[in-house]
Amino acid sequence: MDHSIMIICEQSEGRILPVTYELLACAARIGGFYNSSITAVLPGNTPDTDAISGADLLVINSPGLAEYTAEGWEKAALLAAGELKPNIIIIAHTSTGYDYAPRVAALLDGSCITSVSGIELSDGSIRYRRSGFHGKLDMLYKEGKQPLVITVLPGAFPAYDQQAAPGMVRYMNADIQPVHTSNVHFSISDQSNTELEHAEVVIAAGKGIGKAENLELIREMAACFNRSAIAGSRVACDNGWLEYNAQVGLTGKKVSPQLYVACGISGSMQHIAGMKDSKTVVSINRDPDAAIFKNSDICIIEDLEKFIPAFIREAEKHHEGRV
Amino acid sequence: MKILVCIKQVPDQESRITVDPEKAWAGYAENASYWINRYDEHAVEAALQIREKLPGTMIDIVSIGPARVKAAIRRCMEMGADQGFHLRYEHEDYLSPSIKSRLIAEFCRDRDYDLILTGVMSEDMMSGQTGPMTAARLGIPSAASVMKLEVDLEKQCLYVERELDAGHRCFMELKLPALAAVQSGINRPRYPSLSNVMRAKSTEIEEISYDDSLLDAKYETVEKVLEAGSDRAGLTLQGSTAEKAAALWQLLHERSLI
Ligand SMILES: Cc1cc2nc3c(=O)[nH]c(=O)nc-3n(C[C@H](O)[C@H](O)[C@H](O)COP(=O)(O)OP(=O)(O)OC[C@H]3O[C@@H](n4cnc5c(N)ncnc54)[C@H](O)[C@@H]3O)c2cc1C
Numbered sequence: 241m242d243h244s245i246m247i248i249c250e251q252s253e254g255r256i257l258p259v260t261y262e263l264l265a266c267a268a269r270i271g272g273f274y275n276s277s278i279t280a281v282l283p284g285n286t287p288d289t290d291a292i293s294g295a296d297l298l299v300i301n302s303p304g305l306a307e308y309t310a311e312g313w314e315k316a317a318l319l320a321a322g323e324l325k326p327n328i329i330i331i332a333h334t335s336t337g338y339d340y341a342p343r344v345a346a347l348l349d350g351s352c353i354t355s356v357s358g359i360e361l362s363d364g365s366i367r368y369r370r371s372g373f374h375g376k377l378d379m380l381y382k383e384g385k386q387p388l389v390i391t392v393l394p395g396a397f398p399a400y401d402q403q404a405a406p407g408m409v410r411y412m413n414a415d416i417q418p419v420h421t422s423n424v425h426f427s428i429s430d431q432s433n434t435e436l437e438h439a440e441v442v443i444a445a446g447k448g449i450g451k452a453e454n455l456e457l458i459r460e461m462a463a464c465f466n467r468s469a470i471a472g473s474r475v476a477c478d479n480g481w482l483e484y485n486a487q488v489g490l491t492g493k494k495v496s497p498q499l500y501v502a503c504g505i506s507g508s509m510q511h512i513a514g515m516k517d518s519k520t521v522v523s524i525n526r527d528p529d530a531a532i533f534k535n536s537d538i539c540i541i542e543d544l545e546k547f548i549p550a551f552i553r554e555a556e557k558h559h560e561g562r563v
Numbered sequence: 564m565k566i567l568v569c570i571k572q573v574p575d576q577e578s579r580i581t582v583d584p585e586k587a588w589a590g591y592a593e594n595a596s597y598w599i600n601r602y603d604e605h606a607v608e609a610a611l612q613i614r615e616k617l618p619g620t621m622i623d624i625v626s627i628g629p630a631r632v633k634a635a636i637r638r639c640m641e642m643g644a645d646q647g648f649h650l651r652y653e654h655e656d657y658l659s660p661s662i663k664s665r666l667i668a669e670f671c672r673d674r675d676y677d678l679i680l681t682g683v684m685s686e687d688m689m690s691g692q693t694g695p696m697t698a699a700r701l702g703i704p705s706a707a708s709v710m711k712l713e714v715d716l717e718k719q720c721l722y723v724e725r726e727l728d729a730g731h732r733c734f735m736e737l738k739l740p741a742l743a744a745v746q747s748g749i750n751r752p753r754y755p756s757l758s759n760v761m762r763a764k765s766t767e768i769e770e771i772s773y774d775d776s777l778l779d780a781k782y783e784t785v786e787k788v789l790e791a792g793s794d795r796a797g798l799t800l801q802g803s804t805a806e807k808a809a810a811l812w813q814l815l816h817e818r819s820l821i
Contacts, residue, residue, distance in 0.1 A: 308733075309735070310695070310704065310705060310706070314699070334728055335707075335725070335726065335727040335728050338691050338695075338708075339695065339706065339707040339708070340695070341695075342660070342691070342695040342699070343695045343696065343699035343705065344699075345692075345696065346661065346664060346695075346696040346699035346700050347699050349661075351659070351661065351783035352660065352661060352690075352692055352696070352783065355690075355691075367787075368783075372687060372688050373576075373589065373689075374576050374686065376790075376791060377580065377582065377589055377788050377790065378789045378792065379787070379788050379789075380785070380786050380789065381783050381785055381786065382783065382784050382786045383783055384659070384781045384782040384783040384784060385661075385780065385781050385782055419738075420703070420704035420737055420738040421704055421735055421737055421738075422720075422735070422736045422738075423734070424733065424735045425734050425735075426727075426732065426734070427731065427732045427733075427734070428731055429730035429731050429732065431730050441820065465820070465821055474747065474748070477748070484730065487730075491727075491728060491729065491730055492730060499815070499818075499820045508689075509689075520818060520820065521795060522811065529579070529580070531791055533797060533799075534793040534794060534795070534797065535795055537795050537796050537797065538811065539797055540799075540807055540811065542804060542807060546804050547804055547807065547808065550804045550807075550808035551808040551811060551812065553808070554805075554808040554811075554812045558812065558816075
């Protein structure tokens, strides 16, 4: 085997996180094609680590790797790459991954494809699929200079069989100290919003509502339903129309109500990540090409300033028994 | 203090894109309008706010692209940036962030920037690579998805808050020079003032030449652009506004949702 794939485990305080098994699944698909050896790399400061299923594990240990820094992780990645000579490096597209993965690619002078959502095998080579243009288009990439660093979207690959035989564990003691980064600490967000978390119907506002006053339309629409709550896209929260505890998406809340109504939301992958498990999705958008329509059960191509009042009138008619 | 803000001009998101199956790239309608990448506007604003606290700070803007890009650079100067630099690249095709970051790193080489700011990603490509790659090539630290930044000149450091998944935060200090890729929500970009608009009119945007051989490196390429796949049935309602409203009510009622 002269083709080698290296994945970098996603971890928290030395504990390997489940998304790592999605990286392994992705590696297995690519590895099946090139007949590659697959090694997982764990940067950290953990003297005892359990083996993982389906791949050998190389633990890069250093006191300077006790917590994540881009600097520390890139040094660990470079060290491991020197050892494993990977053709492909796979990293999770998380807030950690997208912080350091492009740096690793640059330092190894390889290629880089971020937020990969799928892999296509055809006529003797591999294409990497990712989304762009506000989610409207998908792009198929071909690798270039090696190594190729890819970051994989969480959820894009079903996790690798954790029952597979565990691989070997090897330790490498390193002396990695971040020199440009200091005083690292974390805070856990306390953005609870029980109304939104328990709602059966979520009416969500995007930048397309245009102005704060139009939030009234969203509220009135929500009032047409039982157990409803209002929410918003990141831009709606950035604009100060809604509190951040009402943001749905990758960096906001994940919701899965019976009904999700997206009003003036374009449908970027980061927003979809927070609402894709909703039972029924309705979208109101004036752009017929908006990506949100690809993720909707019912599509309404309309100006929301006209459509929402019409819908409210309709609901009132039924409420008053006029139909 | 010298700050560089790297910006990209992107097509307005409601402009029509067409996918030509013969071509490896998406085409925009002739009359497409272009704008500064929204995240980069936040980066410009962040630079301006630093200058308000640290008078004497110089803010440069750099952008890669065809002639139209000058309008975006000019807009940043209208917001208050001091100087604009343009790296001409004429083609409307995929240019790898690896190459972009090499061009920008080359541009930075003798210019001694203390701080480089970019947006966390571009709205069209959404790759989020050019910033961190530029920093790596210059051998300086970087942080992506920055929600707050403060410069401490005495300590020669940049205090940053990064946004993590699910809204958690990470705080740290980076030694200057450093690069921060800023996330939306960090600030509210200002509108140009009349005096800055006048000043920007009379300031030349300098075109910078670069070593063309940098464009030859064989990084990843985009082979094909396709319509995004569809995950749901996607029933499009037809008729007048009132008819659609009635149809929606009916559909939701059938599903016992209203
Ligand atoms: C690291 C990272 C994390 C992120 N996390 C999140 C997240 O958690 N949640 C999130 O939402 N985003 C997130 N984003 C941002 C995301 O990429 C998008 O920028 C954002 O979701 C866009 O919000 P929007 O759809 O409201 O605005 P836009 O993309 O501007 O879309 C507005 C839409 O409204 C439509 N419209 C305009 N006027 C009208 C009208 N009168 N009637 C009907 N339709 C109209 C337009 O056609 C357009 O489709 C994140 C980005 C990054 C880089």
